[in-house]
Amino acid sequence: MGKALEGVRILDMTHVQSGPTCTQILAWFGADVIKIERPGSGDITRGQLRDIPDVDSLYFTMLNANKRSLTLNPKTEAGNEIFTRLIEECDVMVENFAPGAIDRMGFPWEKIQELNPRMIYASVKGFGPGPYEDCKVYENIAQCAGGAVSTTGEIDRFPMVTGAQIGDSGTGIHLVAGILAALLQREKSGKGQRVTCAMQDSVLNLCRVKLRDQQRLAHGPLTEYPQYPNGEFGDAVPRAGNASGGGQPGWIVKCKGWETDPDAYIYVITQARAFPGLAKAIGHEDWLEDPEWSTPEARLPKLDQVFAEIEKWTMTKDKMEVMGILNPLNVPCGPILSMKELAEEDALRQTGTVVEVDHPERGKYLTVGNPIKLSDSPPDVARSPLLGEHTEEILKSVVGLDDAGIAEARRQGAI
Numbered sequence: 503m504g505k506a507l508e509g510v511r512i513l514d515m516t517h518v519q520s521g522p523t524c525t526q527i528l529a530w531f532g533a534d535v536i537k538i539e540r541p542g543s544g545d546i547t548r549g550q551l552r553d554i555p556d557v558d559s560l561y562f563t564m565l566n567a568n569k570r571s572l573t574l575n576p577k578t579e580a581g582n583e584i585f586t587r588l589i590e591e592c593d594v595m596v597e598n599f600a601p602g603a604i605d606r607m608g609f610p611w612e613k614i615q616e617l618n619p620r621m622i623y624a625s626v627k628g629f630g631p632g633p634y635e636d637c638k639v640y641e642n643i644a645q646c647a648g649g650a651v652s653t654t655g656e657i658d659r660f661p662m663v664t665g666a667q668i669g670d671s672g673t674g675i676h677l678v679a680g681i682l683a684a685l686l687q688r689e690k691s692g693k694g695q696r697v698t699c700a701m702q703d704s705v706l707n708l709c710r711v712k713l714r715d716q717q718r719l720a721h722g723p724l725t726e727y728p729q730y731p732n733g734e735f736g737d738a739v740p741r742a743g744n745a746s747g748g749g750q751p752g753w754i755v756k757c758k759g760w761e762t763d764p765d766a767y768i769y770v771i772t773q774a775r776a777f778p779g780l781a782k783a784i785g786h787e788d789w790l791e792d793p794e795w796s797t798p799e800a801r802l803p804k805l806d807q808v809f810a811e812i813e814k815w816t817m818t819k820d821k822m823e824v825m826g827i828l829n830p831l832n833v834p835c836g837p838i839l840s841m842k843e844l845a846e847e848d849a850l851r852q853t854g855t856v857v858e859v860d861h862p863e864r865g866k867y868l869t870v871g872n873p874i875k876l877s878d879s880p881p882d883v884a885r886s887p888l889l890g891e892h893t894e895e896i897l898k899s900v901v902g903l904d905d906a907g908i909a910e911a912r913r914q915g916a917i
């Protein structure tokens with residue numbers, strides 16, 4: 503069986519992280535992704551955070567798998583003609599340049615629609631229409647603007663960004679959903695449409711529960727937050743440390759070895775249903791008969807003491823031992839896994855979530871494969887392209903240029 507998006511051709515005008523995350527997933531679904539890169543230099547990430555001199559960085563190789571690279575400057579005469587042909591031949595165009603950049607290249611949406619009414623034109627921008635729509639935005643700015651930073655961090659300490667790239671990769675995934683919906687609608691309507699995702703909006707979407715809490719705050723303190731019952735609440739959702747965002751209290755506790763291992767911790771959730779098993783496991787069977795501890799309501803104002811008692815027990819075991827004991831008791835818990843542990847985890851290799859790829863210049867490297875699993879069309883993760891590796895092949899087979907046309911484009915510095 504073929505791949506889900508076989509036959510779909512993507513004109514990939516993306517760079518850095520947010521856009522490339524989106525088109526990489528489309529490539530893993532089987533689309534033919536043609537990545538357009540500036541002649542001579544390419545996507546800026548090829549040269550950023552390099553670990554090996556003169557070799558495409560992991561930043562680039564881990565975001566551009568399964569794509570073809572075409573160097574092209576649409577601002578030249580020949581480049582403009584080639585780009586026009588590509589718009590005619592592709593199904594989806596994806597871009598995440600600064601606001602107005604594609605228009606300044608001479609290709610506003612109206613013109614794209616005219617050239618190819620079936621075209622789906624998808625963009626990532628930092629902000630939607632409004633006071634900040636012209637701003638350039640990177641990951642951490644989106645996290646700040648979308649509510650993640652004000653709600654992340656230790657209580658009463660400064661705001662914190664998260665290591666998860668929710669602004670870049672998070673928005674890229676949102677864009678994938680929009681493109682797939684537009685492709686489906688095109689089946690019925692025969693028409694393309696514009697798909698836009700603002701990074702601020704995507705981060706806010708991922709912070710949905712915090713806007714929930716903002717509204718709850720009007721009706722009293724947020725009882726599952728560590729500020730309750732002794733701390734103060736202001737008029738905005740505060741930072742909650744490691745408290746669980748759901749209705750079941752949770753916290754990170756130390757495990758054996760925490761003094762020297764920065765990741766010797768486990769997250770434990772004291773779900774009411776599983777609490778009897780948890781209490782017994784940590785040697786607190788007494789809590790089950792004691793009205794001071796036996797109900798979630800009784801425990802709520804003293805969760806710090808509950809977790810301190812749990813921690814006394816977890817500190818006698820390593821995090822995997824704790825997992826081994828608590829999971830059979832249906833106590834939801836999760837070890838704090840380091841990137842080293844994840845890179846070495848056999849199960850993730852088996853499912854294709856962590857994949858080893860071979861690259862002609864850098865040799866073998868690890869990447870994160872497609873986290874979205876389709877039973878009938880599993881992805882084959884292939885290495886990222888070298889700069890301009892497929893220029894001639896695409897110009898001949900997709901654009902229809904002959905050798906003389908390619909030579910002329912080269913003379914103009916268009917490719």
Ligand SMILES: CC(C)(COP(=O)(O)OP(=O)(O)OC[C@H]1O[C@@H](n2cnc3c(N)ncnc32)[C@H](O)[C@@H]1OP(=O)(O)O)[C@@H](O)C(=O)NCCC(=O)NCCS
Nearest residue numbers: 518519520539540574575598599600603606627628638639
């Ligand atoms: C990420 C971002 C801040 C980077 O900004 P930047 O490095 O200054 O790059 P820009 O997007 O402004 O693009 C720079 C120029 O390169 C030009 N360019 C891009 N590809 C080109 C090509 N193949 N050939 C010739 N010129 C090209 C653009 O036309 C633009 O020129 P202009 O400003 O004269 O119109 C910005 O692109 C942005 O805000 N993007 C939207 C939000 C986003 O995706 N952010 C997250 C990125 S992970």
